[in-house]
Structures are given as C-alpha cells and as structure tokens.
Amino acid sequence: MPDLIRISGLDHRREAPGSRPYRLVLPEFTFPRGVITAVIGASGSGKSTLVNLIGGLEAATQGTIHLALGLDEAPQPVDPARFPHQRVGRVFQAPHFLQSASVAANLAVALRARRAPVSRAGLAAALERVGLEAEMLDRRMWQLSGGQQQRVAMARAMLGDPPLILADEPTSSLDPDLAEQLMRALQGWVAEGAGARSVIWVTHDYDQVYRYADRVLVLRQDGSGDEDVARPLDGDIAPRAIPADAAVLRGWVGSGTRKDPPAPRGEPVDQAGRWPGLGLAIALADIFSRDSPHLARLAPLVSLPGPGQTARQGGIRALMSSFAPASLALRLLLASLLFLIVGLGYATQQAHTERILYDAKNCHIRIAGTPHSDRQLDDAMLITLMQRPWEGAVKEPPQADRAALFDRLEEARPGLGCAVDPAAWPQRDDEIDIAIAPQTGGCAELPDSAFATAQLLVAHRNEPVLDRYRLIDGQRGVGEALRAQTDAGARLGIVVSADFVAAALKTDPASITARNLCVWNSGSMRPVRLLGIARDLPADARYYFEAVMPLAAYEAAYLRNDTAPYPTTAIYFDPRRLEAIADWLRPSDAGTRGLRFRFDPDALTRLAQALEANRVLSAVFAAVAVLALLANLFMLAASYWGFITQNAAALAMQLALGAGGGFVRGVLGWHMALVWAISSVAFALICAAGLALLFVFDGSGLLRPAEHWWLAALAPLATLITALMAVLAAVWLWLRGARPRLARILQSGG
Structure with a gap:
C-alpha cells in the first residue's frame, strides 16, 4: 500500500516579533495510510504547524511535502493555492461553526464542498455516529454546549467519506467519557475504510494515544541555541509503533511536557455573530451555484430552519443593532424611503423650476427697435427674428411684405409656450377709451363721464402668452376667446380685465359678459364686441395692460399705414439658452447708431436667478443623495464586516473545507437579496399608499406626471x-487575505 504522505528536506522557519526564531525540521519522513497517526510533543514543538503544512494552510519555507489521498493516485506536492481542501476532513480544538445556522446547515456545507449528496437521513446518521440524536439537526449551533459542538465538528469531518482527517486536539474541550466516545467513533470510522481512510491526530492525551492510535510521531524541541528547533525523536523517518505502556510516551516527549488547559466544558458557546436566516441563505447559495443543479438540495436545508432567536435586548435599538433580516430590512427600507424623499424633493423642485422657466409669461421678452438706427422692427427684421438668430447664423431674408408675415403667424399652432415657432410675435400698444354700450341707443349718446381710459395690448390671436391668461369663467384662455370669435383676426373684438371693469367702469364684471363695449380710438367711436373678461392680462416694464385686441383686426380698423414698423415684438426663447439670447441682445457698440434693441433686462435677470437657484438646489439634493448613499453603504458594509470578523474562524473553516470564496460571497449575497426583497415589498406598499394619497391631495399637480414615477423604482434599486x-467590498477585503491567514485563524494547538 503506497504511503499517504512523504516529506523531503522540510526546514520550515517562522519568526514572530518578540519571540525566538522557530524551525521545524524533517529531513525525510513518511506517514502510512489507513491508520491513526498521533503527533505528540511539548507545547510549541510544532505539532499544529506540521498539520497546517500537510493540510495546505501554510506553505513550507523549504522542502517538499507530497500527498497521495487516493489508493491509486500518484503523490502530488502540497501547494496551498491548489490544495484539495474538499477531500480533507478537519477537526480543531474549537469547532468553528456559523453559530446562527442550524446544525443541518453547518453539516451540509461540508457535503456541498465535497460534492456529496445531502439528505436528512445522512446528516442524522453522522450525528448518531458521535452520540447525538437526530433532533439536534433542527437546533442552531449557539444552542449547543461546547462538548456537543465538538462532536458535531467530528461528524462534519467524517461526512462525505474523506480519505484523510486532520484532527488538532479534537478532544481537549471534552470530559473524559465524551472524549473516549469520540475517539472510538473515529477509530471505527478508520477501520471501516479498509485502508482507504487515515487520520493524523495532534494531542497531549497520552492515555488516548495508547488506546486509539496506531502509530505515533514524537516531536522534540531543542532551544539550546539562538533558535528553537523541533525535530522527530531520534531522527525518525516514520512514525513509531505504540509502546506497551503510556508512560513510555511521556518519556519520549520529555519532562518539560505540559498539557494545555482544556476549554470550558458543557458551557454554551458565545452568541456573538448570530445570524438568523443563515440556513436559508446557505440553501439558496447552494441551489443556485453552478455546480449544484439539483433542486432536491433545497429540502434538507430550508425544512430545517431551527428555533427562532430572541434578541438580548428589547426595543428598536436592539433591532437596529442586530445582524438579522428584520434589522437589515428595516435599514434598507429607511434608506429607500430616504432616497425616495430626496428624489421626490428633487423632482418637485425641478418641476417647479420648469413650470416657472417654461411658462409663456416668463420665457419671452418684449423688445423695441431703437430710434436713429437700422434696428427697426420692420417686416424683414421680424422674419429674421422668427428664425432665432441668437441660436446661430441666419441668412438675410428676402424683402417680406405684411401678408407674408401674417401667414407665418397664422400657421403657428397655439399653446406651444416657449417652444413656439415662429419665435417673434409683433405687438402694438395703445390707449383707448372704453364704456359699456347702452342696451338701447348708440355709443354716441354716452356722456364723456361714462368712458375710462385703458392701456391696450394689440397682439396676434395665436401668440402663446395669451393662452396663459384665463377668463373669469375659468373655461377658456384669452387667446382661445380671440381665435373663436374673430374670424381669422379680421373681426374686431376685445377682452378686458376684471379689475378694469370693476375699478374704472364701476360695474360687476359678471353682469356685462354678454354686452358690447363702446371704444373711442383714433378720433372715431365704434361699438366693439366684448369677447370675454379676463382675470388678469399681461404686463411689461411699462404697462399693466387692461385690454387686448387681435392684431389683424386692429390694424384694419385703426391703422392707416399698414407697412409701418412695429413698435415692439415679443421674443420667445428656450430658458436653457438664456445666456445666448442675453449676449445677442447686449449693445454691440456705443456709436451714433445707438443701441441694438431696447428691452427690459430685469426680465432676463429674474430668469437667470431662477436658473441659478435651480442649480444650487440641484447641487444640494445631489449632495444629500450622495451622503445618503455613502451612509447606506458604510452602514451595510459595517454590518457585514462585523459579521465576517465575528465569524472569521467559522468562515475560514468553510474555506478550509473547500467551500471556496464563491460560497461565502453567495451566502452573503443571497442573504442580502432576501433582506432586500423583504424591504422592497414593504417599500412598494408604502409607495402605493403614498401615490394614492398624492393623487387625492396633490393640488399643485407637480408630482402627478408619469415622468416622476420612476423615482419609486429607483429608490429600492x-x-x-x-x-x-457593501457585501462585495466586505467579502473581498476579507477573502483577499483569508487564505494566508487560515493557519493563524484555525490554529488551536501547540
């Protein structure tokens, strides 16, 4: 039968600050197969170091170790980077379990790493081998005493029938009777293997070595020089046979031998690092891993959730400080709501700003031509302005007539606000005298005292700003009233403001909606149909307008020179291009030709202030969102990092069993997904209720548009x-140095 292990030229050095240099020297040594080989020696003689080197937890500084796990396998050099951890069982002085998972889940991890089938019957049989009942499968590890956990650790090591078990003082924390029971179970397991199962066992209990070991390696330490050197007794090249008396073993070790104090027996394990729901996360990680296509593995894990866990302290503070699904789900829910509140605040602010900027009342400016210059608002200039010259070069238009100009205005679709095309709309203003027409008789019969002077705005009936002002009936805009009743602008009509009717004409506005008005203008008196009474009308830097007439009808009725330049025109622009139009409107020179155009700069200043306020508020919301994201990230990373560090030995044990870093990432990832699913369901219910209330009570309508609903999905995402x-960061940071630290994390013997 080929040897299990062959060591050649091993000279392993280790130095630690504050201690003497240490060397473990085995020039040539072989371990036989199919037996229990005990490794004994004084504390610090290198027993655990040798086991770590054989088990791929440490790399030898010099020399080679060849391992042949199978009967028909060629010996392979031990390389920690490629060591077959899944084929080696391990038992340490401490059990290294995931305390919040059930016994079944912890045992299933070992089977998963060894690609062995999982069944409740198989797990129960493993427990019965070490003297535990099958009902223990349903308990969480933290509910077991230290002795019970150590027996579960032995059962875990034997699961999946590994060809080699490395046992580093597995009975040191057990009382004598339990220790004997455990070693008998291990001895029977080796015997059943018919030469295919082997154990390398580190211990200080020489009576147990005498009763249960087949061979023994004795390490002696020599500290007479500048360093401590450990070697096999008498230069042995193979383990010795068990002597006839245990006293001989003590003599081989030497008088300096002392037994390390055992761990407390029968006491519950520290409950730090509890993780309710870990069993389900392990199940999902197992099922959805690439090498586990069988859904049947779900049953033995999910069906064994174990008893519930109660918090050490009551109240919300204890909940928020625990690593539990309810705690993390609540944190994620609060974070989602915070994101939603910030997002809705940003959306509300954006909607409010857009409403201000793109309101036709604000996104236009009235300009006037300048005297003694060529900047007159004639028809050619107006057609040029219609093409938005501030946004790019415009070719000099051909000479245009008034009819062509009105054709362009009539083709425009009303109600487009700032996006209107054409961009320039000629206007006139005038002062007219208005009186309420008598029900009998004509306007000429009215006394002068019946008339009141009104400031008149003459604008095209399609001009966007007119639709921004509503009539007192609330049903129509001023522009709509002009378009409906003026026959393409040829029929004269007028809209007056309610304030003018009440204050100047001293009449209730609602009482004259069906009456005509008498209008005195340009030396003539004529009745004009009242098209409607407006709540308010446009204003500029000079006037608050009190009446509006359609441009075409006004020019036909009152204007004798139908080719005269327009005194003013309204320019509509994209508020986001405010700087472009402001630069274009600035005076180009200060010569005799005068200013480029006359306009009210305060109108542009107000829009610029609104844009600046929007940028500041957007920056504030972005900063709050980033801070919330970072706070959420650090909070969750701290939770997972705390769990990882509290369970470092348990997670290292999973790596030593061959589970791999993907298993740890998978378990934490699925746990995070479960927690997120819980919080998202709660979040969805809250959002549904919130949206229902929003549609009922949001009188402003700022948040009703569908383009804002995506925020509800963005927050939980x-x-x-x-x-x-957070999960990936925490796991990556830990796994990056986990393999080199495995020996130190798991080392428990001398």
Whole structure:
C-alpha cells in the first residue's frame, strides 16, 4: 500500500516579533495510510504547524511535502493555492461553526464542498455516529454546549467519506467519557475504510494515544541555541509503533511536557455573530451555484430552519443593532424611503423650476427697435427674428411684405409656450377709451363721464402668452376667446380685465359678459364686441395692460399705414439658452447708431436667478443623495464586516473545507437579496399608499406626471446596488487575505 504522505528536506522557519526564531525540521519522513497517526510533543514543538503544512494552510519555507489521498493516485506536492481542501476532513480544538445556522446547515456545507449528496437521513446518521440524536439537526449551533459542538465538528469531518482527517486536539474541550466516545467513533470510522481512510491526530492525551492510535510521531524541541528547533525523536523517518505502556510516551516527549488547559466544558458557546436566516441563505447559495443543479438540495436545508432567536435586548435599538433580516430590512427600507424623499424633493423642485422657466409669461421678452438706427422692427427684421438668430447664423431674408408675415403667424399652432415657432410675435400698444354700450341707443349718446381710459395690448390671436391668461369663467384662455370669435383676426373684438371693469367702469364684471363695449380710438367711436373678461392680462416694464385686441383686426380698423414698423415684438426663447439670447441682445457698440434693441433686462435677470437657484438646489439634493448613499453603504458594509470578523474562524473553516470564496460571497449575497426583497415589498406598499394619497391631495399637480414615477423604482434599486457593493467590498477585503491567514485563524494547538 503506497504511503499517504512523504516529506523531503522540510526546514520550515517562522519568526514572530518578540519571540525566538522557530524551525521545524524533517529531513525525510513518511506517514502510512489507513491508520491513526498521533503527533505528540511539548507545547510549541510544532505539532499544529506540521498539520497546517500537510493540510495546505501554510506553505513550507523549504522542502517538499507530497500527498497521495487516493489508493491509486500518484503523490502530488502540497501547494496551498491548489490544495484539495474538499477531500480533507478537519477537526480543531474549537469547532468553528456559523453559530446562527442550524446544525443541518453547518453539516451540509461540508457535503456541498465535497460534492456529496445531502439528505436528512445522512446528516442524522453522522450525528448518531458521535452520540447525538437526530433532533439536534433542527437546533442552531449557539444552542449547543461546547462538548456537543465538538462532536458535531467530528461528524462534519467524517461526512462525505474523506480519505484523510486532520484532527488538532479534537478532544481537549471534552470530559473524559465524551472524549473516549469520540475517539472510538473515529477509530471505527478508520477501520471501516479498509485502508482507504487515515487520520493524523495532534494531542497531549497520552492515555488516548495508547488506546486509539496506531502509530505515533514524537516531536522534540531543542532551544539550546539562538533558535528553537523541533525535530522527530531520534531522527525518525516514520512514525513509531505504540509502546506497551503510556508512560513510555511521556518519556519520549520529555519532562518539560505540559498539557494545555482544556476549554470550558458543557458551557454554551458565545452568541456573538448570530445570524438568523443563515440556513436559508446557505440553501439558496447552494441551489443556485453552478455546480449544484439539483433542486432536491433545497429540502434538507430550508425544512430545517431551527428555533427562532430572541434578541438580548428589547426595543428598536436592539433591532437596529442586530445582524438579522428584520434589522437589515428595516435599514434598507429607511434608506429607500430616504432616497425616495430626496428624489421626490428633487423632482418637485425641478418641476417647479420648469413650470416657472417654461411658462409663456416668463420665457419671452418684449423688445423695441431703437430710434436713429437700422434696428427697426420692420417686416424683414421680424422674419429674421422668427428664425432665432441668437441660436446661430441666419441668412438675410428676402424683402417680406405684411401678408407674408401674417401667414407665418397664422400657421403657428397655439399653446406651444416657449417652444413656439415662429419665435417673434409683433405687438402694438395703445390707449383707448372704453364704456359699456347702452342696451338701447348708440355709443354716441354716452356722456364723456361714462368712458375710462385703458392701456391696450394689440397682439396676434395665436401668440402663446395669451393662452396663459384665463377668463373669469375659468373655461377658456384669452387667446382661445380671440381665435373663436374673430374670424381669422379680421373681426374686431376685445377682452378686458376684471379689475378694469370693476375699478374704472364701476360695474360687476359678471353682469356685462354678454354686452358690447363702446371704444373711442383714433378720433372715431365704434361699438366693439366684448369677447370675454379676463382675470388678469399681461404686463411689461411699462404697462399693466387692461385690454387686448387681435392684431389683424386692429390694424384694419385703426391703422392707416399698414407697412409701418412695429413698435415692439415679443421674443420667445428656450430658458436653457438664456445666456445666448442675453449676449445677442447686449449693445454691440456705443456709436451714433445707438443701441441694438431696447428691452427690459430685469426680465432676463429674474430668469437667470431662477436658473441659478435651480442649480444650487440641484447641487444640494445631489449632495444629500450622495451622503445618503455613502451612509447606506458604510452602514451595510459595517454590518457585514462585523459579521465576517465575528465569524472569521467559522468562515475560514468553510474555506478550509473547500467551500471556496464563491460560497461565502453567495451566502452573503443571497442573504442580502432576501433582506432586500423583504424591504422592497414593504417599500412598494408604502409607495402605493403614498401615490394614492398624492393623487387625492396633490393640488399643485407637480408630482402627478408619469415622468416622476420612476423615482419609486429607483429608490429600492439604489439601496440594492449599495447593499451589493457593501457585501462585495466586505467579502473581498476579507477573502483577499483569508487564505494566508487560515493557519493563524484555525490554529488551536501547540
């Protein structure tokens, strides 16, 4: 039968600050197969170091170790980077379990790593081998005493029938009777293997070595020089046979031998690092891993959730400080709501700003031509302005007539606000005298005292700003009233403001909606149909207008020179291009030709202030969102990092069993997904209720547009992304140095 292990030229050095240099020297040594080989020696003689080197937890500084796990396998050099951990069982002085998972889940991890089938019957049989009942499968590890956990650790090591078990003082924390029971179970397991199962066992209990070991390696330490050197007794090249008396073993070790104090027996394990729901996370990680296509593995894990866990302290403070699904789900829910509140605040602010900027009342400016210059608002200039010259070069238009100009205005679709085309709309203003027409008789019979002077705005009936002002009936805009009753602008009509009717004409506005008005203008008196009474009308830097007439009808009725330049025109522009139009309107020179155009700069200043306020508020919301994201990220990373560090030995044990870093990432990832699903369901219910209330009570309508609804989905997605980032960051930081630290994390013997 080929040897199990062959060591050649091993000279392993280790130095630690504050201690003497240490060397473990085995020039040539072989371990036989199919037996229990005990490794004994004084504390610090290198027993655990040798087991770590054989088990791929440490790399030898010099020399080679060849391992042949199978009967028909060629010996392979031990390389920690490629060591077959899944084929080696391990038992240490401490059990290294995931305390919040059930016994079944912890045992299933070992079977998963060894690609062995999982069944409740198989797990129960493993427990019965070490003297535990099958009902223990349903308990969480923290509910077991230290002795019970150590027996579960032995059962875990034997699961999946590994060809080699490395046992580093597995009975040191057990009382004598339990220790004997455990060693008998291990001895029977080796015997059943018919030469295919082997155990390398580190211990200080020489009576047990005498009763249960087949061979023994004695390490002696020599500290007479500048360093401590451990070697096999008498230069042995193979383990010795067990002597006839245990006293001989003590003599081989030497008088300096002392037994390390055992761990407390029968006491519950520290409950730090509890993780309710870990069993389900392990199940999902197992099922959805690439090498586990069989859904049948779900049953033995999910069906064994174990008893519930109660918090050490009551109240919300204890909940928020625990690593539990309810705690993390609540944190994610609060983070999602915070993201939603910030997002809705940003959306509200954006909607409010857009409403201000793109209101036709604000996104236009009235300009006038300048005297003694060529900047007159004639028809050619107006057609040029219609093409938005501030946004780019415009070719000099051909000479245009008034009819062509009105054709362009009539083709425009009303109600487009700032996006209107054409961009320039000629206007006139005038002062007219208005009186209420008598029900009998004509306007000429009215006394002068019946008339009141009104400031008149003459604008095209399609001009966007007119639709921004509503009539007192609330049903129509001023522009709509002009378009409906003026026959393409040829029929004269007028809209007056309610304030003018009440204050100047001293009449109730609602009482004259069906009456005509008498209008005195340009030396003539004529009745004009009242098209409607407006709540308010446009204003500029000079006037508050009190009446509006359609441009075409006004020019036909009152204007004798139908080719005269327009005194003013309204320019509509994209508020986001405010700087472009402001630069274009600035005076180009200060010569005799005068200013480029006359306009009210305060109108542009107010829009610029609104844009600046929007940028500041957007920056504030962005900063709050970033801070919330970072706070959420650090909060979750701290939770997972705390769990990882509290369970470092348990997670290292999973790596030593061959589970791999993907298993740890998978378990934490699925746990995070479960927690996120819980929080998202709660979040969805809250959002549904919130949206229902919003549609009922949001009188402003700022948040009703569908383009804002995506925020409800973005908030939980943002928390999921940050949560996964936290998980990956925490696991990556730990796994990056986990393999080199495995020996130190798991080392428990001398």
